[in-house]
Amino acid sequence: xxIGILTGGGDCPGLNAVIRAVVRSAVANGxxxxxxxxxxxxxxxxxxxxxxxxxxxxxxPRGGTVLGTSRTNPYAIEGGPGRLVxxxxxxxxxxxxxxxxxxxxxxxxxxxxxxxxxxxxxxTIDNDLDGTDYTFGFDTAVGVAMEAIDRLHxxxxxxxxxxxxxxxxxHAGWIALHAGMAGGATVVLLPERPFDVxxxxxxxxxxxxxxxSPIVVVSEGARPADGALVTASGQTDAFGHVRLGxxxxxxxxxxxxxxxxxxxxxxxxxxxxxxxxSAFDRVLATRFGLAAVAAVREGRSGVMVALxxxxxxxxxxxxxxxxxxxxxxxxxAESEVFFG
Numbered sequence: 054x055x056i057g058i059l060t061g062g063g064d065c066p067g068l069n070a071v072i073r074a075v076v077r078s079a080v081a082n083g084x085x086x087x088x089x090x091x092x093x094x095x096x097x098x099x100x101x102x103x104x105x106x107x108x109x110x111x112x113x114p115r116g117g118t119v120l121g122t123s124r125t126n127p128y129a130i131e132g133g134p135g136r137l138v139x140x141x142x143x144x145x146x147x148x149x150x151x152x153x154x155x156x157x158x159x160x161x162x163x164x165x166x167x168x169x170x171x172x173x174x175x176x177t178i179d180n181d182l183d184g185t186d187y188t189f190g191f192d193t194a195v196g197v198a199m200e201a202i203d204r205l206h207x208x209x210x211x212x213x214x215x216x217x218x219x220x221x222x223x224h225a226g227w228i229a230l231h232a233g234m235a236g237g238a239t240v241v242l243l244p245e246r247p248f249d250v251x252x253x254x255x256x257x258x259x260x261x262x263x264x265x266s267p268i269v270v271v272s273e274g275a276r277p278a279d280g281a282l283v284t285a286s287g288q289t290d291a292f293g294h295v296r297l298g299x300x301x302x303x304x305x306x307x308x309x310x311x312x313x314x315x316x317x318x319x320x321x322x323x324x325x326x327x328x329x330x331s332a333f334d335r336v337l338a339t340r341f342g343l344a345a346v347a348a349v350r351e352g353r354s355g356v357m358v359a360l361x362x363x364x365x366x367x368x369x370x371x372x373x374x375x376x377x378x379x380x381x382x383x384x385x386a387e388s389e390v391f392f393g
Contacts, residue, residue, distance in 0.1 A: 054084040056349060057146040058104070060118040061092030061125070061157030065176050066330030067189035067338035069112035069119055071152050074342025076109045082350065087144055092153070093160055094125040097133060099140045113335060116328045127160055137164065148349040152176050154188075155374050158357060162370040165355035172348045173357035173370045174341045178326060181225035184373030185359035189338040194221065194325040195231045201321055202236030202268055209266035215257055215308050215316035219301030221325055222272030226380050228325070229272040234388050239267035241388050242304075244274035245380050253304075254311040256393040261314060269308070271300055340365050 056079050060068050076086045086104040089095030102108075102120070112119065127133035141149065148170040151161040154177035165171040175182045180191040198220050209216045218238075220228045226243025233241035239260045242248045253269065260267035301318035309316035330338065337360065344358040344365045356367040 054079075054147050054349070055087065055145050056084055056148050056150060056346070057087050057089060057096075057141065057144065058120070058150045059089040059092050059095060059152065060120050060122050060176070061151060061153035061160075062122060062176065063124075063154075063178070064117045064122055064326050065178050065190035066116050066193040066326070066328065067334040068117065068122075068152060068176065069109075069115045070189070070330065070335050070338035071174055071176075071342040071345075072104070072118070072120065073109040073112040074339045075150055075346055076104045076106065078343050078346040080106055082346070084346075084350075087146065088120045091121040091123040092125055092157065093127050093137070094123045095120075096140050097125065097127055097130070097136050099143065101144060113339075114329050116326075116330060124156065126156065128163065134163070134167075138167075138169070141169065148172065148354075150174060150345045150349065154179075154182060155377070158182075158370050159374050162355065162374055165370060170349065170352075170354040171370070172345045172353060173373075174345050175357055175359065175373065178228065179222055179225050180227040181377045181379070182373055183376050183378045184357060184368040186362065187337065187360050189330070189334040189341065190326070191227065192333040192337075193328070193331045194228050195235065196331055197325050197328070198228060198232035198270075198321055199235040201319065201324075202232060202238060202270065205268055205319060206237070206266075209268060213261070213266055213314065215267045215269065215305065215312065215314060217269045217271060217301045217305040217308065217316060217318045219271050219273055219318060219320045219322075221321070223274040224377050224379065226272040226275065226385075229270050229275075230380055230384060230388060233270035234391070236268070236270070237391070238270040240269045240392050241385075242269065242271040242275040243380055243385060244272050244276070246382065246385055247276055247278035250277050250279070250307065250311075254308060257308055257312050257314075259393040261312070269304065271304060273300060275300055
């Protein structure tokens with residue numbers, strides 16, 4: 054069997070571990086693996102690389118993706134779907150394993166509906182894909198954010214200033230929630246719950262009164278209850294998503310004005326995506342890769358590998374991408390106990 058694999062969307066710790074697992078498992082069963090460079094762009098342009106055992110040696114601890122990635126949307130390009138099919142036929146691809154988030158897998162679902170054999174692997178550091186308890190990359194991103202918060206506590210206390218830590222999270226605040234709780238943040242602000250500016254100011258003042266300095270962790274998609282979403286620009290990507298960023302700086306300026314204390318914003322940005330994956334993410338990514346090849350060999354299609362509890366299972370791609378997995382309000386209530 055000839056299996057194709059691609060990685061789409063934002064890069065993520067653990068992608069190379071998936072590629073390695075797919076190749077190792079496929080080769081062990083006598084199959085061939087072809088990698089498409091830069092996500093769906095590689096399929097559109099027939100840009101391929103042969104993947105054998107030598108090509109995946111040393112990939113397990115390596116961040117990013119050796120195949121490259123992009124946010125290419127074939128369905129936004131005239132003739133795009135036809136070009137995808139033509140490339141897959143020309144390359145004699147019998148099954149495709151796309152690794153990505155809601156956008157990449159949304160394209161995969163359409164191809165599966167058109168009769169192509171597709172088994173998806175979920176990838177997003179935001180952990181917002183429905184159908185799976187966790188996605189690889191999330192654990193690493195939380196660890197990076199938590200370490201940053203730990204370090205910022207000491208500099209904040211030394212300078213008696215508020216530090217606002219902006220983390221990734223467009224619609225879902227999982228990174229902010231976990232990193233904020235693990236790092237002992239004064240306040241955590243999520244996209245799921247518009248925040249009361251006066252309440253945040255109050256928590257910060259209470260923290261100063263206790264002799265310590267506040268740390269505010271905010272998702273890039275969070276917004277005040279009486280204001281609009283803060284964006285860095287009006288630009289959108291190929292899937293129509295507005296490029297976010299700026300809430301941290303805006304909030305820091307506001308808190309400095311309201312508290313009368315100096316405030317600084319720290320935007321972790323792509324630091325959360327990069328570097329060596331955690332042990333949890335290496336194992337999860339490896340298990341996902343193995344499960345994807347097993348599903349392909351069983352003749353399954355239109356499914357995505359997923360983690361349920363400690364088991365790796367298969368769920369319909371269409372179901373997994375139908376809606377985002379948001380932070381439940383009861384989980385946010387747990388974090389509120391520690392505010393102030």
